[in-house]
Amino acid sequence: MRSSGGRPSPAAAFEEVRQVYHDLAARPIERNCSLRTECCHFKLTGKTPYLTRGEALLAARGLKATGRKALPARDDGACPLLDPQTSRCLIYEDRPFGCRTHFCAAAGGPYARREVIDLIHRLEELDERLGGDGPRALPAALASVL
Ligand code: SF4
Numbered sequence: 001m002r003s004s005g006g007r008p009s010p011a012a013a014f015e016e017v018r019q020v021y022h023d024l025a026a027r028p029i030e031r032n033c034s035l036r037t038e039c040c041h042f043k044l045t046g047k048t049p050y051l052t053r054g055e056a057l058l059a060a061r062g063l064k065a066t067g068r069k070a071l072p073a074r075d076d077g078a079c080p081l082l083d084p085q086t087s088r089c090l091i092y093e094d095r096p097f098g099c100r101t102h103f104c105a106a107a108g109g110p111y112a113r114r115e116v117i118d119l120i121h122r123l124e125e126l127d128e129r130l131g132g133d134g135p136r137a138l139p140a141a142l143a144s145v146l
Contacts, residue, residue: 017054031108038104043077049098051141052123053132060145062091
């Protein structure tokens with residue numbers, strides 16, 4: 001079901017995305033992430049998170065809050081938001097849904113889609129209201145909104 005609501009303001013969109021992240025965190029799905037950042041090395045895992053437009057806007061705002069205006073360049077196939085100096089996510093509080101659901105084996109493995117499908121639908125519905133064209137791979141999704 002798609003909403004017929006108008007395009008939300010950036011503030012309203014950020015709030016909607018954050019509410020999805022909040023509702024996800026409230027789910028009783030046990031995982032134990034120890035910040036190994038394996039999942040941030042896309043070339044090694046063969047998996048890249050896909051972001052809806054609301055997620056990308058929130059991540060871009062998080063990146064700008066660090067003083068950066070563009071996506072940092074990386075040539076090792078890792079996420080451009082993984083700080084090479086600290087090996088930490090530059091936007092951890094605003095990290096996308098995929099980064100919150102795709103855990104490495106050591107952390108307990110990825111969430112099953114059926115466990116979070118309602119939350120995915122909320123992000124997709126917001127994407128449509130924001131004029132997005134569906135989830136895009138993280139580098140392209142960020143580049144399109146920076
Ligand atoms: S956004 Fe952050 S948590 Fe997600 S893959 Fe990139 S560095 Fe890792």
